[in-house]
Amino acid sequence: MKSINPNLLYTAASFAVLGVATSCQSKKKEEQKLLNIVYIMTDDHTAQMMSCYDSRFIETPHLDRIAREGVRFTNSFVTNSLSGPSRACMLTGKFSHKNGFTDNTTCKFDGAQQTMPKLLQKAGYQTAIVGKWHLETLPTGFDFWEILPGQGDYYNPDFITETNDTVRKEGYVTNIITDESLDWLQNKRDKSKPFCLFIHHKAIHRNWMADTCHLALYEDKEFAYPDNFFDTYEGRPAAAAQEMSIGKDMDLIYDLKMLRADKNSRLKSLYEQFYGRMDSAQKAAWDRFYTPIIDKFYKDNLKGEELVRWKYQRYMRDYAKTVKSLDDNVGRVLDYLEKEGLLDNTLVVYTSDQGFYMGEHGWFDKRFMYEESMHTPLIMRLPKGFDKRGDISQMVQNIDYAPTFLELAGVSVPSDIQGVSLLPLLRGEEPADWRKSMYYHFYEFPAEHMVKRHYGVRTDRYKLIHFYNDIDEWELYDLQNDKYEMHNIFGQKGTEEITSDLMRELKRLQVQYDDPILKEYPINE
Template identity: 35%
Template sequence: MKNTQLALIILLIAIITACNGKVKKIGTPKKPNILFIMSDDHTSQAIGAYGSRLAKLNPTPNIDRIANEGMLFENAFCTNAICTPSRATIITGQYSQANGVLDLDGHLPASKQYLPQEMQKIGYETAVIGKWHLKDQPNAFDYYKVFYNQGEYFNPVMYEKGSTDSVYNYKVHRAKGTFAGKRYEGHSSDIVTDASLNWLQNKRDKSKPFMLLHHFKAPHDMFEFAPRYSNYLEDVEIPEPASLYDNQNNGSVATRGYNNSLIDTIGSSVGHRNVIRNMGMHMDIDQSLPENEYKKLAYQEYLKRYLRCVKGVDDNVKRIFDYLEKEGLMDNTIIVYTGDQGFMLGEHDYIDKRWMYEEAMRMPFMVRYPKKIEAGSRTNAIVNNADYAPTILELAGAETPEYMQGHSFAHILETGEEPDGWQQATYYRYWMHMAHRHNNPAHFGIRTKDYKLIMFYGANYDSRFANWQAEGKKKRPVPAIKTPVAWEFYDLKSDPNEMDNRYNNPEYGPIIKELKQQLTAKRKELNEEDNNYPQLKEIIDAHWNDM
């Protein structure tokens, strides 16, 4: 009987094969697409899902969807809060001394554009669209359409891989001639999204999974928003941080100077404090107003312009989501949203980024992938932007190459738990001492879940860096000054807003000693010991045990 049944089964299979021509094979699981959305200077305070003082304004309903349907990282940090080095770290999975991009003059040749190279090895088609800001063309990508340098907010020029379009006397180059690229009419947030949607719909190889890096220029200064947002928040009072008016015991002689002698110079401000660069100057606020009135008006205008740019980003994120849903791609696409660093929105009376303080160092980071990530989950695991490339690679099915210094946190995304031995601290380094009229002193440090230790070493690594001061209608270079060396220590458990530098509090002596040991080990591990910069090494060694 059994033989008869077996014969019938074989006969049935043969008949099906004859009718269909062949037996259908079971396919391998489809690799997920990767959509990595990054805005410029979009800080976590300006994202509703982070629950900051601005959350009640509901600034980012579409971006919040990624967190609501995926995982939000509470402790994602950059390793250097400035555009070019942060972007290089994301692409290479390496810290600045390893990848060679220390500052805004750094460049990343195609040979070091590691993330697209590794993704191509496992069958992905790769593209980057929008802000690139790494000098060399992104030739390691299969496709690119990017701005020169920062790009313009309105009617930007973009150059595209394989295109023969050209423009004349392009102002970014401050030179006459012909340059590759084409000018597009409209606001940059809309234009970048148009370009990404065009690539997704018309240009990519749809037989392959894709990795698209979609990079907005907004909300980078000077916060030029699309005209349709001119009335957004017009009659709203934007909540202010308490430290805008009273910075208490934040900082040190490194950020204020001895007897506050540099308080009008270090760290660009919202109000009158910084006489070289403050937001009231940019917002055309009457300079003769009393300080608190001037500061309040400058802050309100600053935040409204900033949030109008954010609104444009959020609306364009929805356009991409609409396309993915229409094409049935939404749930097989790993969607990441981040900024290239944080940004100071008046905290401590600071604007811009660069600082190791929380608002500049923290990156917004959230990931949606319903096949593996629980909706509405959050984690306080410490990750940084050197970890992004390894994580993307593992989620796509590849291993982290040995040359990458970051570590994949795919396990955290998939389980919500930190794996055994996961990093409990992150390292930070800002190199550009007193540069670009923001005048931030060079510094480095370590941050754990509970504490932060910063060393301001007060000197330039490279004599090329100089400030620029007005001299009539021209600008002249002025070598960056040395500033006082100092340590700062913050107990983030009791002082999350970093209002009290407790470095000289003897109660914290044992903790600070332990943090210095961790910092020493971390600098050695990451090749951050300044062996190529003996002038810095001498200062750091001389002041390591200062109290």
């Protein structure tokens, strides 16, 4: 038998040990690899118009893919149902009274304050935002940004760049925002670092101008009317005082595109500005579609309930067409991440800055603490290692996004952040101490749509709202027996105990969140 050189045995053993050590180190390095975040937020996209939440109206296959391959939050809410305040809450993890941006009419966001993107930057993340900002000051905490001025335009929009130049880009805004986001991912970021990309769409904000390639969609569809479409607001004076009714407040020209030289409306000139941004080809396609509808509308001369129903159908169709482009572009982002091998290492979040009324109570817009505007869609495709799938029913709010992203990135969550991380829920845990109630506060009055200032508390079954400032009215709803919030039972016999319990909880939340609106409540001891 041939003898074996002991030195060779030593060498082979050394390589074996080295191989095991290298394998362990590689595995450890892979485990420590930081996860990416893609946060897609739209404007005024409501859960009723996402088929993974509600299949009555339209199909949203790419959004549904996120929910199917990840999780769908069924009790996701905002703290203040308005675009700018909602964005400020997301960035800071704090309520409006803490981050200083309470409303769109009087506030500017203090960019010097602590924000989640800044904390991610310090932890070595590449951060970027493309699209709608709507906070009146320029972004801080981002390695790259290109934002729409104010609300932005659907066609050939302007963008403000990092050099503070305003640049006009040709095309349809939803496509452009996606193009610029994917360009940053592919060509402009440091690929050695983890990233957090905020894709903030203008869509589906009023006045719902669809891409020309989608104009003919849904024209043969008759949308069902909500059960409370002709709400009379009995027992709810704040609801009666609003100016967001499809019947009396939806502008025929600005909102519904019924432009004709001999007709006027309050917002006609603003619509003409939007239309004027189109190039000749876009105008030709637009006119080809709308001219026959305009001619027929003025010929028919609709009145009363018939006119209100017509307005609702046009509103629903325009909104649905605008969603179509958004859904297609979400699909482009998912396809890119999959092609580049990034899906398993990336948390993909889709949400809106708040919900929206699709004819419920006869309304469009948002603002109220009622369900359709307080509730917001939230779906997530989870990175490898997070095995939760399906619905998450715990109550969450938009102040929770900041601590979630920070914990995901391995960053300590500052003690002054008021939200809580959603990571335990994404791991499939059922925390016993999860919140059992939520606080809400809306400030913007007087302003567009004239929704009264109000605050309140929501539990899994009940909702208590106080309208204040120029009014002093309380509303109480049993969401189990009155899901459309039509019957204000505040002050009714038999509600004394639940009212006192909710008053105590409201006071507790105002103390917890340090809201200076704190007052004494009529609590039965």
